[in-house]
Amino acid sequence: MSEKDIRIGAYVCYCGGNISDVVDCEQVAETLRGLPNVVVVRTDLSMCSDAGQSLIEEDIKEKGVNRVVVGACAPSLHEVTFRKAVARAGLNPYLYHHVCLREQDSWVHQSNPDEATAKAGRLMLAGIAKARMLEQLDTIRLEAEQHALVIGGGIAGLRTAWDAAQRGIRVTLIEKSPFLGGHMAQLETIFPTGENARQALHELIEKVVSHFLVTVYTNAELTSARGYMGDFRVTITAQPRGVAEDFAHFDEAAAACPVEVPDDFNYGLTTRKAIYLRYPDAIPNTPAIDWKACTRCGECKKVNGTGIDLDGKPQTIDLTVGAVVVATGFQPYQPREGEFGYGQFPEVVTLPQMIRLMTMQEGNGKLTWNGHPVNNIALIHCVGSREIPGVHEPQEDGRVNDYCSRICCTATLQMTNELHERFPYINLFDLHEDIRTYSRGHEDIYTEASKNGVRFLRFHGDERPEVTAAPPDDTSPLLVRVKDYLTWGKELEVPADLVVLATGMMPNPVSDIVKLLKITEGNDRFLLEVHPKLQPVETAVPGVILAGTAQGPMNIQETCSAASAAAAKVGVLLGQGQVSLEPFVARVNHDLCDGSGQCVAVCAYEDAIALEPVLVDGKTVQKAVVSPANCVGCGVCVSVCPNHAIDVQGWTLEQYEAMVDAITADLPKLEVVE
Amino acid sequence: MTMASTSEDTRILILATLSGGYAGANAVGQMHASYAPNTYILPVMSPAMFSEDFYLRAFERGIDAILVMYSGTDSPYKGDAEHTAQMINRVYPLMTERGINTRRLRLVAICTVCTAAFQKEIRQMNDTLAEIGPVRAELAAPHEQSA
Numbered sequence: 001m002s003e004k005d006i007r008i009g010a011y012v013c014y015c016g017g018n019i020s021d022v023v024d025c026e027q028v029a030e031t032l033r034g035l036p037n038v039v040v041v042r043t044d045l046s047m048c049s050d051a052g053q054s055l056i057e058e059d060i061k062e063k064g065v066n067r068v069v070v071g072a073c074a075p076s077l078h079e080v081t082f083r084k085a086v087a088r089a090g091l092n093p094y095l096y097h098h099v100c101l102r103e104q105d106s107w108v109h110q111s112n113p114d115e116a117t118a119k120a121g122r123l124m125l126a127g128i129a130k131a132r133m134l135e136q137l138d139t140i141r142l143e144a145e146q147h148a149l150v151i152g153g154g155i156a157g158l159r160t161a162w163d164a165a166q167r168g169i170r171v172t173l174i175e176k177s178p179f180l181g182g183h184m185a186q187l188e189t190i191f192p193t194g195e196n197a198r199q200a201l202h203e204l205i206e207k208v209v210s211h212f213l214v215t216v217y218t219n220a221e222l223t224s225a226r227g228y229m230g231d232f233r234v235t236i237t238a239q240p241r242g243v244a245e246d247f248a249h250f251d252e253a254a255a256a257c258p259v260e261v262p263d264d265f266n267y268g269l270t271t272r273k274a275i276y277l278r279y280p281d282a283i284p285n286t287p288a289i290d291w292k293a294c295t296r297c298g299e300c301k302k303v304n305g306t307g308i309d310l311d312g313k314p315q316t317i318d319l320t321v322g323a324v325v326v327a328t329g330f331q332p333y334q335p336r337e338g339e340f341g342y343g344q345f346p347e348v349v350t351l352p353q354m355i356r357l358m359t360m361q362e363g364n365g366k367l368t369w370n371g372h373p374v375n376n377i378a379l380i381h382c383v384g385s386r387e388i389p390g391v392h393e394p395q396e397d398g399r400v401n402d403y404c405s406r407i408c409c410t411a412t413l414q415m416t417n418e419l420h421e422r423f424p425y426i427n428l429f430d431l432h433e434d435i436r437t438y439s440r441g442h443e444d445i446y447t448e449a450s451k452n453g454v455r456f457l458r459f460h461g462d463e464r465p466e467v468t469a470a471p472p473d474d475t476s477p478l479l480v481r482v483k484d485y486l487t488w489g490k491e492l493e494v495p496a497d498l499v500v501l502a503t504g505m506m507p508n509p510v511s512d513i514v515k516l517l518k519i520t521e522g523n524d525r526f527l528l529e530v531h532p533k534l535q536p537v538e539t540a541v542p543g544v545i546l547a548g549t550a551q552g553p554m555n556i557q558e559t560c561s562a563a564s565a566a567a568a569k570v571g572v573l574l575g576q577g578q579v580s581l582e583p584f585v586a587r588v589n590h591d592l593c594d595g596s597g598q599c600v601a602v603c604a605y606e607d608a609i610a611l612e613p614v615l616v617d618g619k620t621v622q623k624a625v626v627s628p629a630n631c632v633g634c635g636v637c638v639s640v641c642p643n644h645a646i647d648v649q650g651w652t653l654e655q656y657e658a659m660v661d662a663i664t665a666d667l668p669k670l671e672v673v674e
Numbered sequence: 675m676t677m678a679s680t681s682e683d684t685r686i687l688i689l690a691t692l693s694g695g696y697a698g699a700n701a702v703g704q705m706h707a708s709y710a711p712n713t714y715i716l717p718v719m720s721p722a723m724f725s726e727d728f729y730l731r732a733f734e735r736g737i738d739a740i741l742v743m744y745s746g747t748d749s750p751y752k753g754d755a756e757h758t759a760q761m762i763n764r765v766y767p768l769m770t771e772r773g774i775n776t777r778r779l780r781l782v783a784i785c786t787v788c789t790a791a792f793q794k795e796i797r798q799m800n801d802t803l804a805e806i807g808p809v810r811a812e813l814a815a816p817h818e819q820s821a
Contacts, residue, residue, distance in 0.1 A: 074700045075717070103703025104715050115711035122714065523747040530750045531693050532786060540750030584719065604752035634751035635723025639761055648723060656716065656724075657731065663685060663714045664736035 001066075008131050009040040009056065009065035010124060013047035013072035015102050022106035024117045028071070031121040037132055040065055048078045053085040060089035067131040071099040071124050076534060094137035094583065094650060099127040122663055129658040137649055140581035140628045144230030145322040146170060148570045151222055151513060152327035154182020155201065155556055156548025156563045158208050160325050163567030165213040169574055172319060173208070174220040174236055178288030179278040180205050182329050186265060186352065188359055190556055191414045192441030197556075198281075205283045217317065218284060225516040226607065228629035229543025230322045230579045240312025242289030243275065247307035250277065250287045253300040261293045266360070267332075267353040275300050275308070322574040323543045324517060325566050326527060328510045330549040333384025333401065333503040336393065340380055340501055341467035346370055347478050348467060348499045350383075351411060358418060367423045369498050374426060377419065378480045378496040379412050380465055381432040385504030391462045403524050405504030406553040409435050410442040412502040413449045420452040428454045429494045431465050431482055439555065457484040457492065467499055505553040517544050518605050526552045537566045540632050541605075542581055545569050584650045585631035586638065588624045590614060592645035595622035599637035599646055605630055609637055684738040684803045686796065688715040689724070693750055695743025695784035695792070702789045709796045720744070722754040722761065729765045729779060730772065738809045739778045739799045743792070746783025755783075773815060775806050 010032045014020035025043045032041045040059045044052045047070055059065040068091070070082050075098040083093035101120050109116035148164050150157045153175025161171045179185075187197035209216055220238035227233045247253075254273045262268035265278050274294040277287045289310065301308045332352045335342035342348045347369060349357065361367060367374040385408065387400035394400050409432070416428045430449070435456075437446045450456070459465055465482040476495035484492050507526045514521055519539045520528045527550050530538045537546050547566035548559040573579050586599075586609060595611055603609045608630040614623040624637075624646065635648045647653060690696040696717045702709065718724075721742045729740060742762060749755045762781045769776050782795050806812075 074703070076697070076700065100700070100715070103700040105711075107703040107706050108708055109711045110706065111708065112711055119711045119714070126714070126716075518752055520750055520752055528748060528750055531697065534697070540752075602753075602757065604754075632751055634720045634754045636720070636751075636754055636757045638723040639725040639757070648719065651719060651723070653723070653728060656718075656728065659716055660687065660732045660735055660737060663687065664732075 003037070003132070006037045006067060006132055007039045007064050008037045008067040008069060008128055009042075009059045009063070010038055010128060011047055011052075011056065011068070011070045012041075012043045012120070012124065013052070013070065013101070014043060014045045015073055015106075016046055019072070019101050019106045019120075022110050022113050022116050023101060023120045024113070025120075027117055028120045028124060032124055032128065035125075035128060037067075038128060039063060047072050048081055053081070056082065056085050057089040060086065060091050066091060066095060067134055068096045069099060069124065069127040069131045070096075071101040071120065071127065073102040074100050074104075092136040095131075095134050097127045097131045097134065099123050125665070126659040126662040129662040130655045133652065133655045133658060135649075137583040139583055140585070142228065142230040142579050142581065142629055144574045144577055144579045145320050146574045146577055147172070147319070147321045148323045148325060148574065149174070149222070149232070149234055149319065149321040150325045150327055150547075152182070152329055152548070152550070153177075153180040153216070153218065154327065154329045154548070155184045155204070156329060156550070156559045157325070157327035158204050159560045159563035160327055160547045160567045160570075161214050162204060162208050162211065163564050164325075164570045165208075165211045167567065167571035167575065169213065169570055171214045172236070172321065173214060173216045174222065175216070175218045176221050178218050178241060179282045179284065180209075180216070180218065181283065184556060185279065185282070187355060189414075189418075191410055192439075192445060202281070202283065209283070219288065222513055222516060223316070225324070228627070229573065229581065231629075232321050232324055232543065234319050234321060234324070236317045236319065238315045238317065239291060240309065240314065241286060242291070242294075242309055242312060243287045244307040244309070245286050247287065247304075249304040249307065250275070252303040253287070253308065256299045256303050258297060258299055259293050259295060261290065266356045267350065269353055269356055269360070322579070323545060323570045325545045325547050325570060326510070326513060326517070326519065326550055327547040327563065327566070328508045328513065328550040330505040330553070331508050333405075333506050335383055335501055335503065340383060340465070341478065341499060342501060345467065345469065345478055345499075347497060348501065350501045350503045351379075351408065351415060352503065354415060354500045358415075358422075367419075367426060372477075372497065374423075374497040376427045376429070376476050376495050377498045377500060378429040378431060378494050379416065379500040379502060380480070381409060381412060381430070381502045382461070383501040383503045384506070386433060386461060388461055399523070399525070401504055401506065401524070403553070404436060406436065406438070407555045408502040408504055410437050410439070410445055410555070412500070413437065413445045415500065416449045416454045417445060417452060420454070428452070429457060429480070429496070430454050431457045431459060431480065431494075433459060433461050439557070456486060457482050457494070458486045459483060460485060467496075470495060505549060507550055510550065517541060519544055524552075526550065537562060537569055542632075543573060543579070581629065582633075583628075584633040584648055585628045586626045586633065586635070586646050587649050588626055589645045589647075590616070590623050592643045593623045594643055594645075595624070596642060597622070597624070598640045598642065599624050602636050602640050604636070605632060608632070683712050684800075684808050685736065686710075686713045686739045686741060686799055686803075687732055687737045688713055688741045688743055689718050689721045690715050690743040690784065691721065691745045691749070692717050692719055694745035694748060694786060697786040698743070698784045698788045698792045701787055702792050705789055707789060707793060709793050710800050712800070713796055720749065720751050720754040720758065722751070722757040725761065726765045726768055730768055733769070733772075733774050733778065733809050734813060736810060738803055740780070741795055741799055742779070742781045743784040743795070744781060745785070748783070748785055773812050774809060775812060777802050777806060778809060
């Protein structure tokens with residue numbers, strides 16, 4: 001299209017007064033009238049209303065407008081609205097540009113209406129400058145395999161699998177360990193409802209594994225991944241279980257096994273054998289061999305000749321899936337040796353260990369630990385959470401956990417309530433920086449703990465409590481020293497028979513998956529979404545979606561919400577059998593490309609850009625070629641091209657330069673009229 | 675009604691990532707907080723796309739300061755934060771060569787809720803501009819080319 005054929009419609013929205021109370025919209029419109037290529041200029045009380053949108057549609061149809069610029073609220077609110085209006089009138093939706101006049105002008109310059117009006121004029125001019133260079137773009141349409149891979153068999157993965165299958169999407173769920181259920185299986189009750197955690201979990205697992213659209217692999221990991229949304233080629237490697245489904249001699253085989261290792265189900269409080277069931281009614285209910293621990297001595301096989309195979313080979317499964325959901329979960333923070341006396345004194349345990357200990361403790365009579373009666377318990381919050389750089393000792397990777405793990409306050413208070421209910425004689429001391437019982441019903445748990453007589457002591461983050469051995473003649477083995485700011489900084493000593501560390505959440509280490517899927521970890525090591533509010537479960541890689549605590553600390557309720565959101569996203573992406581991607585990806589001008597390959601060298605995304613032979617004037621030469629489905633549009637390649645041969649469609653350098661020129665231009669109509 | 679003159683004012687260009695600074699700017703607006711109106715925010719998917727030439731050209735066209743509000747380590751794109759920092763570092767010596775004060779260009783990490791930091795950066799850059807003046811003076815003044 002030649003420049004003279006460009007016909008721009010510019011619209012300035014009053015936003016019901018939100019803009020026009022500060023910005024003189026009529027003056028802005030007057031500034032735009034008569035500009036080259038601008039054939040329609042309008043103001044309206046509410047451009048996003050049906051009537052406002054109709055104005056645009058009519059101008060496209062009747063006045064031949066072929067580029068549209070609307071100055072209104074933030075593009076996150078109504079850019080799509082106006083793109084759709086443009087498309088309804090038969091124009092390519094990417095021939096639209098949105099200018100923010102509300103959040104970035106009228107709402108922040110209310111005390112300076114003249115400057116706000118001038119700024120609005122310049123922003124509209126910049127928008128029009130870009131609009132002159134807009135091109136028709138097409139969304140990238142890809143065939144989509146209606147099949148999702150869910151990585152992780154904890155509550156997030158299970159819930160995602162169930163919800164996606166209910167939407168008609170085929171699901172393959174893989175779990176790294178031999179059993180499903182993740183950390184939820186280690187809990188007894190769910191706060192704040194007090195439901196039986198295991199029962200709720202098992203109901204969900206049964207539904208998932210029996211769903212006709214779901215295939216589950218345990219002992220399985222993602223080992224390769226290529227492709228793009230709609231067409232990911234993945235390989236799963238499943239380790240053998242080592243035990244046949246119908247094996248009926250588990251107790252004898254376990255008794256015969258000479259290997260004993262700490263039982264991670266009980267966080268090392270007990271031991272188990274190399275042939276094991278995670279817990280008696282674990283799902284699948286077939287025992288498994290712990291290959292890291294097993295010495296292949298064969299003692300277990302001697303119990304019964306069949307049913308145990310110690311020589312099985314891993315199985316590889318190749319799949320094509322349309323989307324991948326990463327639900328790899330969390331691990332509890334593991335305190336360092338000596339941190340609050342952990343590992344130094346046997347009376348110091350973590351909250352997850354305490355939860356298991358309560359399960360193993362029979363009856364409601366007297367609580368004992370290591371054969372000793374427990375009369376005083378100190379529970380310390382924020383262990384491995386809210387750490388302060390420069391104050392607290394960093395971990396091996398040099399980082400501290402400066403985030404709040406969110407669930408531990410309520411979980412700790414829930415523990416005090418359970419302790420009080422079962423062992424009312426125990427003195428409970430809750431040592432905290434803050435109490436963050438943020439969710440519905442959680443404050444009731446705090447209130448109940450207060451009513452139960454829990455003594456609350458408050459410390460400052462840079463003055464954390466100190467756990468020491470008590471003098472030999474003390475009745476309790478430990479003393480917890482704390483500067484308590486609820487008593488104006490008094491130094492207190494709390495006698496403790498047991499110290500419970502409310503450890504925070506850390507993401508499971510998934511660097512392999514991060515590498516394979518080209519997704520990003522945040523500074524806190526949790527996986528990063530594109531936008532915490534607007535795209536809360538999407539990664540920058542289209543088709544790779546996050547669910548649950550891999551993304552950040554969440555309780556079970558929040559995890560299920562996040563998993564349902566992930567499943568809904570999978571349904572939206574794959575439900576139609578084809579997917580549409582925004583066209584904002586790199587594009588190479590082969591007339592300018594000299595095949596230097598610098599763009600390929602800097603690109604962090606596999607298969608997004610490559611040098612390929614291209615026929616030019618009868619000769620085969622190497623040129624950069626973009627795979628739109630694999631490109632995320634970050635533009636790193638654009639900046640390194642020595643010939644300016646690459647641009648990101650819809651966000652070209654030329655467009656930015658034109659906007660800069662408009663912002664800096666001295667335009668007569670914007671000058672003071674005295 | 676007359677319009678205020680902006681022709682003599684300084685102008686700050688803000689390149690703000692859609693996943694970070696641009697949303698942060700909108701959050702400031704939603705708070706109805708206030709900052710100087712000589713600020714022009716352009717949304718970018720990632721500032722990693724801009725080479726040295728883009729910044730130098732913008733200064734030469736009369737942009738007095740550029741705040742690159744990127745997403746830092748929170749960027750959803752792999753490697754773009756490091757690349758952006760590298761590109762900006764390459765711009766500074768070129769600015770010096772052209773006699774442009776390097777304080778006119780700043781790379782800052784701004785998140786979607788970094789409202790106070792967003793306003794602080796604008797305030798500080800305007801303080802800097804009050805001290806060093808518009809870029810035109812520097813461009814007009816003769817300067818020594820570095821070796």
